[in-house]
Amino acid sequence: MQHYIDLSKWTKCAEGAQREIYQSPDDPDVLVKVIKARGRGERGARKSSRRLQWLRRFRRFGAYMTFRREIDEYLEQARKVNSDEIFDLPIPRILGLTHTSNGLGLLVERIANRDGTLSPTLSQLIFSGRLTANHMQLVDQFFDRCRDSHIVLMDINPGNFVITDRSGCEEIFCIDGTGEKQFFKIYASSRFLNNVRLKFAREKLLKKIARHVRVAQERQRAEQNAQPAAYPAPN
Template structure:
């Protein structure tokens, strides 16, 4: 049991807190925020409620996402390094004083501080040449590996320095819903799915760096 009672999260989303492992600062511990999970569950319509709370458990979803066919294929071919080119290394789960945590690589800047999100980078510097090149490399990696994701959102990606250049890492949103995940066995369908995610990603970047005169929900309808 890892005691997190004296620790503060270095980052938080709506569904999870992220902590540095108190015994190993190279690791990140993702812990659920049960009060928000319950609130999210209660807002759902009854047909979705009938599917249970597990479907909105981000830790369980992340574990399943790491078992997707594309990752299993790359591992079987001895190409694990390609997986971790744009994903933080994943080490399973561990029990903490705040519940079960998913354990992954802690992505840091050269000074040891947490790597910033793409969202934060875009607000500070805009979609500059370095960011554009990093996004292009990330999208090419998606197409090369066939790894499935949900919609690519700038706050779910961080920028970390690798070999003297910025690289994007997907820290949340890995995996696809169950139906697309099954259809991904068809190469043409998988490529189409990933291409649509990439196209939507660029639209989101345009919105993030624009004047935001419309909400993201409204912008998607244009």
Template sequence: MDLITPLQLSSLEPVGQGAQKLVFRHPDDPRVLVKVVNPRFIERRDRKDRFYQKRRRIGHHRAFAREMIEHLASRALTPGRLAPCPHIQNILGVVDTDLGAALLVEAVLDEDGNLAPTLRDLVESGRHGHRSRQALETFLDWALTSNVLINDLSADNLAWHPDGHFVMIDGLGDRAGIPIRAVSPWLNRLYKRKKIRQLREEIGMEKGPGRSRKAVAVAIAIILALLGLIATQLELLLE
């Protein structure tokens, strides 16, 4: 696989797309996917906010940065060791393409070499059985206890690996302007509990519980997280 020559993607059909990204199979290696920023997202963002790229140092690539940060965060507890996380799609690098900078990621494939089904595919086709249900609980336990930040835990973002576990292929990171959850594990878990509850509702595993919140506790957690963030920044400035 050539990692130097820019990839030509504009003539290819994407295998997946969202509001912010287009996903292509790598033209030289079907085991690899190429994620680029959706040109329509760039057009909408520039039309909505003409100074967006001036204020955002990495411009339209914020989604890539969020994904890469969580990729590294998942390995932060095991520095210097081979410890890939089986529940996060592996990032292989950054390359240039005729559609702009792109992320190379390891594709989650089925036994036949096709893109693996998502959790939504399993549910809608009636294939979400005992094995995948147990695997989903394992994934949700990991999601809740890990230090990884999640912003979109939907059934479309979980791919079923043929080895019998789920892999999150999108929706990582914190979209908030101030990354409060990054400095507050408690608030991060609280947010992920909400996302897990929504996922269960989405696939019909349970009815939605009451939406009463402990507003005071949440407010206190946010304040403490902000104070922690400020303290961290001051520590960096004083080094």
């Protein structure tokens, strides 16, 4: 059992705005998420650059509040899976907490493709021109699944969803942003309110996807215009 991870021996494979993601050298199915140094202060306090937010430094769980929310949501969902059932939630398994050379780490299931590479996010698929109609159907199915299973989401953006082909067909996973942000857990307590929120969350995600697609197309056009013409223009 590993009680401490020296991250200099793990490979950094991705990062978001708040966290760095490292891949295990021994187990291809395991990632550890750590809070970036700029976001955590003395004894795991939350460091915030925004004025007026300084009070948050004194809140419980400090810089690790997102871990807490994700663990809460995972526990609520995982407890419903009977021991004779297959775990097929559209969120990665949480494997535990560990101490690392970069502070406390959240061990999670690595969502990968059949070829072993990290599964791409919806953002990456858009910007590499690989977003398909099937991916959009998977987005719809994901929100249906959240409604049926009463999954609470707090952070909706295309970088928080990955598409994997690991089972032979494409599947969607929400790898970040589950759990409730509200002080009073209204969405966790009420299916009805959560369903209303999921409707807005789906629309918000679709808008963000559409915006990303527009930006990707503009970039592509700009690149094409910057390229020299294949044949010299006639005089």
